[in-house]
Amino acid sequence: MKQADENSAKRRRRVTAQDVADAAGVSRSAVSRAFTKGAYLDAEKRENIHKIAADLGYKPNALAASLQGSRSQLVAMFVGEMRNEYDKEVAAKMIAGLNAAHHWPVVIGGSGDAAREAVDRVLSYPLDALILRSGSLDADIVEKCAKLNIPMISSGRLLEAPNVDNVCCNNADGMIAATRYLVGQGRRKFGYIGGPEGYFSTPQRRHGVAAGLAENGLALVAEEAGDYTADSGYRAAEQLLSSGVAMDALICANDAMAFGALSALADHDISVPDDMSVIGFDDIAMAKWPAFRLTTVRNPMDLLVDTVIDLLDRRLANATRPAETIFLATELILRETH
Amino acid sequence: MKQADENSAKRRRRVTAQDVADAAGVSRSAVSRAFTKGAYLDAEKRENIHKIAADLGYKPNALAASLQGSRSQLVAMFVGEMRNEYDKEVAAKMIAGLNAAHHWPVVIGGSGDAAREAVDRVLSYPLDALILRSGSLDADIVEKCAKLNIPMISSGRLLEAPNVDNVCCNNADGMIAATRYLVGQGRRKFGYIGGPEGYFSTPQRRHGVAAGLAENGLALVAEEAGDYTADSGYRAAEQLLSSGVAMDALICANDAMAFGALSALADHDISVPDDMSVIGFDDIAMAKWPAFRLTTVRNPMDLLVDTVIDLLDRRLANATRPAETIFLATELILRETH
DNA sequence: TGGTTTTGTGCACACGTGTTCACATACAAG
DNA sequence: CTTGTATGTGAACACGTGTGCACAAAACCA
Numbered sequence: 001m002k003q004a005d006e007n008s009a010k011r012r013r014r015v016t017a018q019d020v021a022d023a024a025g026v027s028r029s030a031v032s033r034a035f036t037k038g039a040y041l042d043a044e045k046r047e048n049i050h051k052i053a054a055d056l057g058y059k060p061n062a063l064a065a066s067l068q069g070s071r072s073q074l075v076a077m078f079v080g081e082m083r084n085e086y087d088k089e090v091a092a093k094m095i096a097g098l099n100a101a102h103h104w105p106v107v108i109g110g111s112g113d114a115a116r117e118a119v120d121r122v123l124s125y126p127l128d129a130l131i132l133r134s135g136s137l138d139a140d141i142v143e144k145c146a147k148l149n150i151p152m153i154s155s156g157r158l159l160e161a162p163n164v165d166n167v168c169c170n171n172a173d174g175m176i177a178a179t180r181y182l183v184g185q186g187r188r189k190f191g192y193i194g195g196p197e198g199y200f201s202t203p204q205r206r207h208g209v210a211a212g213l214a215e216n217g218l219a220l221v222a223e224e225a226g227d228y229t230a231d232s233g234y235r236a237a238e239q240l241l242s243s244g245v246a247m248d249a250l251i252c253a254n255d256a257m258a259f260g261a262l263s264a265l266a267d268h269d270i271s272v273p274d275d276m277s278v279i280g281f282d283d284i285a286m287a288k289w290p291a292f293r294l295t296t297v298r299n300p301m302d303l304l305v306d307t308v309i310d311l312l313d314r315r316l317a318n319a320t321r322p323a324e325t326i327f328l329a330t331e332l333i334l335r336e337t338h
Numbered sequence: 339m340k341q342a343d344e345n346s347a348k349r350r351r352r353v354t355a356q357d358v359a360d361a362a363g364v365s366r367s368a369v370s371r372a373f374t375k376g377a378y379l380d381a382e383k384r385e386n387i388h389k390i391a392a393d394l395g396y397k398p399n400a401l402a403a404s405l406q407g408s409r410s411q412l413v414a415m416f417v418g419e420m421r422n423e424y425d426k427e428v429a430a431k432m433i434a435g436l437n438a439a440h441h442w443p444v445v446i447g448g449s450g451d452a453a454r455e456a457v458d459r460v461l462s463y464p465l466d467a468l469i470l471r472s473g474s475l476d477a478d479i480v481e482k483c484a485k486l487n488i489p490m491i492s493s494g495r496l497l498e499a500p501n502v503d504n505v506c507c508n509n510a511d512g513m514i515a516a517t518r519y520l521v522g523q524g525r526r527k528f529g530y531i532g533g534p535e536g537y538f539s540t541p542q543r544r545h546g547v548a549a550g551l552a553e554n555g556l557a558l559v560a561e562e563a564g565d566y567t568a569d570s571g572y573r574a575a576e577q578l579l580s581s582g583v584a585m586d587a588l589i590c591a592n593d594a595m596a597f598g599a600l601s602a603l604a605d606h607d608i609s610v611p612d613d614m615s616v617i618g619f620d621d622i623a624m625a626k627w628p629a630f631r632l633t634t635v636r637n638p639m640d641l642l643v644d645t646v647i648d649l650l651d652r653r654l655a656n657a658t659r660p661a662e663t664i665f666l667a668t669e670l671i672l673r674e675t676h
Numbered sequence: 677t678g679g680t681t682t683t684g685t686g687c688a689c690a691c692g693t694g695t696t697c698a699c700a701t702a703c704a705a706g
Numbered sequence: 707c708t709t710g711t712a713t714g715t716g717a718a719c720a721c722g723t724g725t726g727c728a729c730a731a732a733a734c735c736a
Binding site for chain 2: 714723
Binding site: 026027028033040041042045048064066067068069126318 | 683
């Protein structure tokens, strides 16, 4: 009776070190030591404990262990809305990279109040760090993390604060290089499809294009703004074409909008690259698909992931290291639309 | 001196309920009560504690609280390699859905040994559940979870085990509907680009196409296999075209491969849909991009996410509920490639 | 044999929380 | 004044783990 009660009660519970200890006829300490590398325990007994533990399906509860003061290995990652393909691609790579480095990402998405509340709630876990990847969040998150002693790494935009490391693609330089190249190819009448307000990259990329043109005594002849989706790129291109302004080059603030623009140009029987050069930004996987073969500015995603994880590991190794801001170099990828 | 030591030591630690209690001049119990809904505490004192807590940046440690026996709210989600766009899209939606339902997904990606090891490690956290989304994992994960009392929900493929809920798109029916429709449109010579071996959906979709043709006394005239990426679709289509077999319809096991196939057809000046119908499967966001406007079979992602979360919540509410397997109906989406 | 070192293990504490229990205070009723 | 009843609140325990400390047993040496 009592036995049955105990069994049914245990059925609901997670197997605990005490259960293994009872089964093996040793103390709970011995079980703990059997799973702690470098701890002092008779080899034979350790093996026996491991065997019984495997049999019972025991795993030390990482959270209870983290109460001891060690790291939880949990890392929160805020990814914004993941509406465009670049964000999804980076998120996927980041998850893989964190896994490989034995950090476990608790992923938060969305925008606005819901996102703010979600991040707030997730801060109640003992996180090793918070990674901001795209999306915009209230600035007071920085203060909250500082008080909770949770290091932050921002990779979508620059967050100027002590204890916040930043990784950032050199947006302006990338656009300058693209513009220079097209000018060198003889293009003169540049149109531009920019990003939405509120994104960190929007003014930077816009500025890069303007600077690249200015150093050749040129300026944009036409301009529209999209929201970084392919649909908005299509609409923006339609708008530019219907305005009647003559263009021979169209620079887009990201690849997805460039794809949309390419479709609009095709619908208008404008040949690319004969009549018009099109250049994107990011070099997402799709850019090299046969349907697009897009000339674009590479936003180095793999390097971004590696850099973020490197900063994270170094931050965990040394909490007082001064915050760093790292800029990543872009690269012009020539395919078939320039 | 002692004061300074204490301060610098505390600087490293997370703010704790005891710290707030000291600052507020109450017991730690009072602080805990101040943050526990429905607990008994003087209203004025509760307000004061909240104020001081906000000032210090205190948040109850969710993990320490979960030791009490309550749920951790952590949910592991295995997402496979996330190589194709469908997987990324579903993962993004699932993350958003879980967040909205106040579950916090610890996301694991990858494949092979690394993935197996990562999932194994993540099981050391006190998870409320494990969601399998795509990808393939050793079958012994089911047994491990059973022993650890972690409920599982599989959505990529059917996992026949007690305590594993399944959500699955009705692959065969979707393909039957697509095939029937094309036959009704007068198509007779069907080619097929299938998925890679090892995926749960591969034989089901293949079977659906065969069944749809068989009921009209037809059979496939040509067939190739890809790996669910656009590139592989392009190569497979090239292969089919170079074989010289005449076709008037090409069914692809997913949208990404259909995109690749469309490019190959364009390169060969084969007009879609005049000379050839092309149908995909999934209806990912890109399918309606102006560049593709792909006719396809909708794999209902939003419904998938809702269903998984519903199953999760019901499982948490009732651990002994018998495992369910839910099939989701597909829908033929007619655009411009049929 | 007696003393000293090595080897192995259990006890007890700490981590941060929620909650039960007992106790103190205040106040109303008899 | 005594008794009974609300109303708050602190002390103590439990959750599952890692580890310092003490202690026992065994091995070694003289």
